[in-house]
Amino acid sequence: MRKTEFAIVGAGPAGLSAAIEAARAGVKVVLADENQRPGGQLFKQIHKFFGSEAHHAGVRGIDIGTMLLQQVSQQKNVEIMLDSVVWGIFRANTSHTLGVIHNSKNIHLKARKVLLATGATENVLAFPGWTLAGVMGAGAIQTLVNVHRVLPGKRVLMVGSGNVGLIVSYQLLQAGAEVVAIVEALPKIGGYAVHAGKVARTGVPILTSTTVKEVHGKDKVEKAVLVQIDKNWQPLTGTERELEVDVVCLACGLSPLAELAWITGCKFTDVPELGGHVPIHNENMETTVPGIYVAGDLAGIEEASTAIEEGRLVGIAVAEALGYLAAGEAKDKKTEISSRAEQLREGPFGIARKQAKEQLICRSLSE
Amino acid sequence: MTLLKDGFFDPEELENLPGVPSKKRLIQGPVVVIECAQEIPCNPCEEACHKKAIQIGDSIIDLPILDADKCSGCGLCIASCPGQAIFVVDTTYSDKEAAIQLPYEFLPYPEEEQLVNGLNRAGEKVCSAKVLKVLNHKKFDRTAVITIVVPIQYAMEVRNIALR
Numbered sequence: 001m002r003k004t005e006f007a008i009v010g011a012g013p014a015g016l017s018a019a020i021e022a023a024r025a026g027v028k029v030v031l032a033d034e035n036q037r038p039g040g041q042l043f044k045q046i047h048k049f050f051g052s053e054a055h056h057a058g059v060r061g062i063d064i065g066t067m068l069l070q071q072v073s074q075q076k077n078v079e080i081m082l083d084s085v086v087w088g089i090f091r092a093n094t095s096h097t098l099g100v101i102h103n104s105k106n107i108h109l110k111a112r113k114v115l116l117a118t119g120a121t122e123n124v125l126a127f128p129g130w131t132l133a134g135v136m137g138a139g140a141i142q143t144l145v146n147v148h149r150v151l152p153g154k155r156v157l158m159v160g161s162g163n164v165g166l167i168v169s170y171q172l173l174q175a176g177a178e179v180v181a182i183v184e185a186l187p188k189i190g191g192y193a194v195h196a197g198k199v200a201r202t203g204v205p206i207l208t209s210t211t212v213k214e215v216h217g218k219d220k221v222e223k224a225v226l227v228q229i230d231k232n233w234q235p236l237t238g239t240e241r242e243l244e245v246d247v248v249c250l251a252c253g254l255s256p257l258a259e260l261a262w263i264t265g266c267k268f269t270d271v272p273e274l275g276g277h278v279p280i281h282n283e284n285m286e287t288t289v290p291g292i293y294v295a296g297d298l299a300g301i302e303e304a305s306t307a308i309e310e311g312r313l314v315g316i317a318v319a320e321a322l323g324y325l326a327a328g329e330a331k332d333k334k335t336e337i338s339s340r341a342e343q344l345r346e347g348p349f350g351i352a353r354k355q356a357k358e359q360l361i362c363r364s365l366s367e
Numbered sequence: 368m369t370l371l372k373d374g375f376f377d378p379e380e381l382e383n384l385p386g387v388p389s390k391k392r393l394i395q396g397p398v399v400v401i402e403c404a405q406e407i408p409c410n411p412c413e414e415a416c417h418k419k420a421i422q423i424g425d426s427i428i429d430l431p432i433l434d435a436d437k438c439s440g441c442g443l444c445i446a447s448c449p450g451q452a453i454f455v456v457d458t459t460y461s462d463k464e465a466a467i468q469l470p471y472e473f474l475p476y477p478e479e480e481q482l483v484n485g486l487n488r489a490g491e492k493v494c495s496a497k498v499l500k501v502l503n504h505k506k507f508d509r510t511a512v513i514t515i516v517v518p519i520q521y522a523m524e525v526r527n528i529a530l531r
Contacts, residue, residue: 048449048508050409052427058411058447060508174473188371193405194450196374201527203490206374347406347428 004030006318007111009086012040013304014296014311015117016068021315023075025324032084039065044142055305089264113291113318116261120254120297128214134221138168138251145175153247157224158182163191165251169199180243183210256298265289273356274300282364284317309341375488388435397440397457401431415447442468446507458522465522471513476501485517485525494521
C-alpha cells in the first residue's frame with residue numbers, strides 16, 4: 001500500500017494544473033495517467049488558444065502543455081505515474097484507496113483527497129459502413145497527424161462542424177490532406193465562425209442540414225453518400241450525393257469519461273449543455289462523495305482553458321482542506337481563478353455552459 | 368446570414384462590424400480589417416496594438432472596436448489573432464493595385480515575387496496575386512504574415528492564397 005495526500009487521476013490540463021497549485025502550497029501529490037506521456041490532449045492542440053493573456057491566449061496548446069509540464073517538474077512533491085490505469089476507488093472513512101495497474105503490476109494507492117480528471121470520450125455516429133477501416137474519431141486523427149505525423153488518408157469527409165471538426169479539418173489541410181467537405185446535421189455551423197472561415201477560405205465546402213447516409217468500400221472506406229435532412233432530422237429523398245473519400249472523420253461531440261466517478265458513488269445529473277451525465281459538484285469542484293473532486297471535461301465538456309482553471313481551483317481547495325492554506329488566502333485565490341474561468345463562459349457560446357454550471361452548484365447544496 | 372451557414376461573410380455582414388474600417392478610411396492608406404463577428408472570449412489583438420487602435424475592454428467577449436485613425440496598418444495584430452481573422456488592406460499601393468497582408472500557416476511558404484492565386488473567403492480563385500513579403504518573426508509564433516498585391520477591385524475580397 002502506497003500513501004499520498006492527494007491523488008490525481010489524469011495528467012491532462014486539469015490534472016496537471018491541480019497538481020501544480022496543490023504542490024505549491026505544500027501538498028504531497030501523486031498524479032496517475034494511463035498514457036506513456038502526460039499532457040492529455042494538449043499536445044495535439046497545435047493551434048493558438050483563445051482567451052486573454054491570463055488564459056495564455058494566442059499561445060498554442062502544445063506550448064501550454066510544455067509550460068504546465070515544466071511547472072509540475074519544478075515541484076519536488078509531485079510524483080507522476082505514467083502507464084498507470086486506475087481501475088477502482090475504495091472508500092474508507094477519511095481516505096480513498098485507488099486500485100492502479102502500474103507497469104503491469106497491481107498496486108494500491110491510499111490518498112486523503114482524490115481528483116478525477118479523466119477527460120472525455122468521443123461520441124460516434126452509426127451508419128451503414130461505419131465499421132469500415134477509415135471511419136475514425138477526430139481525436140484519433142489528431143493523434144495520428146499531430147503527434148505521430150501520420151496522415152490517415154488523402155481525401156477526408158469531416159462529420160460535424162463544431163470547433164473540433166473545424167480545427168481538425170484545418171490541421172488535416174496543414175498536414176497535406178484534402179478535406180472534401182464538412183457536413184453538419186444542424187442548419188448552422190456549430191463552432192466559431194473564425195475557425196469556419198479559416199477552412200472555408202481554402203475552398204472546403206461546409207454543408208449544413210446534411211449528414212452521412214452510408215459509407216461504402218470493400219475493405220476500407222472508398223465512398224461516402226451524403227444526404228440532406230429536414231428540420232425534423234428526416235433524410236430528404238433525392239438529395240443523396242456521393243463523394244470519393246478514404247477517411248470519414250467523426251467529430252460529433254464528446255461525453256464526460258465518468259466510469260470512475262460512477263463506481264465511486266458520486267451522484268450525477270444529466271446536463272445536455274455539458275455533454276451528458278456529469279457528477280454533481282460544488283464551487284470547490286467537490287462531488288457528493290466527500291474528498292472526491294472532479295475537473296475538466298468530466299465535470300462538463302468545455303475547453304482546455306477552462307479545464308486548467310478548474311484544475312487550479314481543485315488544487316487550492318484541496319490544499320485548504322488539508323490545512324496547507326489558510327481560509328482567507330484560499331478564498332482570494334479561488335475567487336481569482338473562478339473569475340478567470342467565468343470569463344471563458346461569457347458570450348453566446350458560453351452562456352449555456354455558464355448557467356448549467358451555476359445550476360450544478362445550486363443542486364450540490366441540496367444533495 | 369451566410370456566415371453561420373457557409374462559414375464566410377456576405378459584404379453587408381462585414382461592413383457593419385466594429386473592426387472593419389469605413390470605405391472612406393480604406394481609400395486613405397494601409398488599415399487593419401478585423402473580420403471578427405462573434406462574441407467569443409478573446410482579446411490578444413487589443414494587446415498586440417502599440418497604438419491602442421483596437422479596443423475590447425474588460426469584458427473580453429466584446430467585439431474588437433477599431434479606431435481606424437490611430438491604425439497605421441503595421442500588421443502586428445495579424446499573427447496575434449487565434450482566429451486568423453485580421454488582415455491589413457492598403458488600397459493606395461498603386462493606382463490599380465492593392466496590397467493585402469494576411470495570416471498564413473501552410474508549408475511551403477511562397478517566395479517573394481512569386482505569382483499565386485488570390486482566393487476569396489469561400490476559397491474561390493478570383494485573381495492572380497504577387498507575393499511581396501513573407502514575414503515569419505519569432506513573435507508571430509509560426510503564423511506567417513504574407514503581403515500580396517492584387518488588382519484593386521479585389522482588396523476586400525481576397526483573403527487567402529493558393530500556391531500554383
